Amino acid sequence: MRALKVLLVLVVVVGGLFVAADRVAVNLAEDKAAEKIRDSQGLAAAPEVSIKGFPFLTQVAGRNLDEVEAELGGVKADADGHTLRVDKLKAVFHDVKLSDDYSSIENAASATATATLSYADLTKASGANVQVTYGGTKGGQGQVKISPAIPLLSSLEVTGSVTAHGDTLRLRADSIPTMCRLLPGCADKIREQTDHEWKLDQLPANLKLDKVTAGPDGVAISATGTDVKLPG
Template identity: 30%
Template sequence: MAEAYPAYEDRPRRRGRKVLIGFVVLLLVLAGLLAVADRVAAGVAERAIADQVRQQVAKQDVQSAPPKVDVGGFPFLTQVIAGRYQHISIVLTDVQGSVQGDAVRVPRLDVDARNVTASLDTLRSGRGDVIAESVDGRATVAYDSLAKMLDRPGLTLGERDGKLTVTAPADILGVKLTVHGTADLAVANGKVALRFNELTAEGLPNLPLAKTLLANYARSISVKVPLPALPFQLSVRKVEPRPEGLVVTADAQHVPINSAG
């Protein structure tokens, strides 16, 4: 009979372990449900903001594929209660606008909005402002759109070793040549200044006049190209050639990222 007591004494311990395990499992299940609910709520907000962004872009006479919005930060529900969101990313693709009557194609525009203020009522009703403390944008302008603005038939632009390159047909002193070269880039007042200063042409006549005409051609395509108006009051800070196009970096402070209702 003495041997039965230890087994009897272990029963409360086993029950205690089972209760503890059950409690832990319950906590895990609740945490999972809260995480799912959090992401579902974030998805609702993302769709609401995407719809308002679409309306704002349309107001600027710009066309694009439906915007993709991602609300960052966890947990989301606490951000809803506070009415302040850590990070919202917006991606616009197939953006098309116009500059001085010329169509400009922007394959992709990435926007990162930080410290965004939006009330629950604004997200629910679509009325009111969604204000971002800071916005950073990165747009890719297609080379074919940029070349069209230079209005030189046959001229093509591209990138090599981090430099903007040009290839174009030219007629110099009756000789049909293909001109190659690179350009320096600068940004001023929403325009990109292209300065072609290293043009060469194989077969160019070795005459001072021919070299002068080639230099004149370089000056004729060294122009300031206006960029399409970017949404969210973005101001261009830097441009750099990449294989996919001319990449424009822009930013803004304290701006609405939706269309005010």
């Protein structure tokens, strides 16, 4: 009986040491991954990286991580001399494969990501004298309100939408007011201020935008992909 108690104590001690070593190893790996993402993306500070699953050491031995969560920072896109800034792209990578020498991550079998686009940033990216705000819902879908600056047409407002196409975000006016369609060139001038698209080429490879929802607090963006390459 005494021998059994000693054995149980040893098992508990060894198990505790293994857990401690495993947690130290995963923390070091998270810090290293965060540094690589910071350097590859040119971020001012290292993002938050969290490696899920236990034990971590056995995952490393198999060169495959169950799940990795990463705060990839902001994404920027330039169009017509204006920069669109998308805040805090957060991604979850599943079934992540490590390189043969364990020095880098090769790819993830699948990934999902979310981000938020503020109306202030959308306004700034749309050009001078244009304002973009929340426009309520129509048919259950969120809309945006776009206020272009057109001479002789004060307080002009049109409803529009923000949509996703691959790695591109598009802002479009849904229709042109009747009063403007009667004036030569007016519709074109409105479209110049209301219709824009921005290619988000800083997204991890094979991660594509699939849903955009306009709400009172901003535009929510989601993306999914398979065989996704992690930055860094």
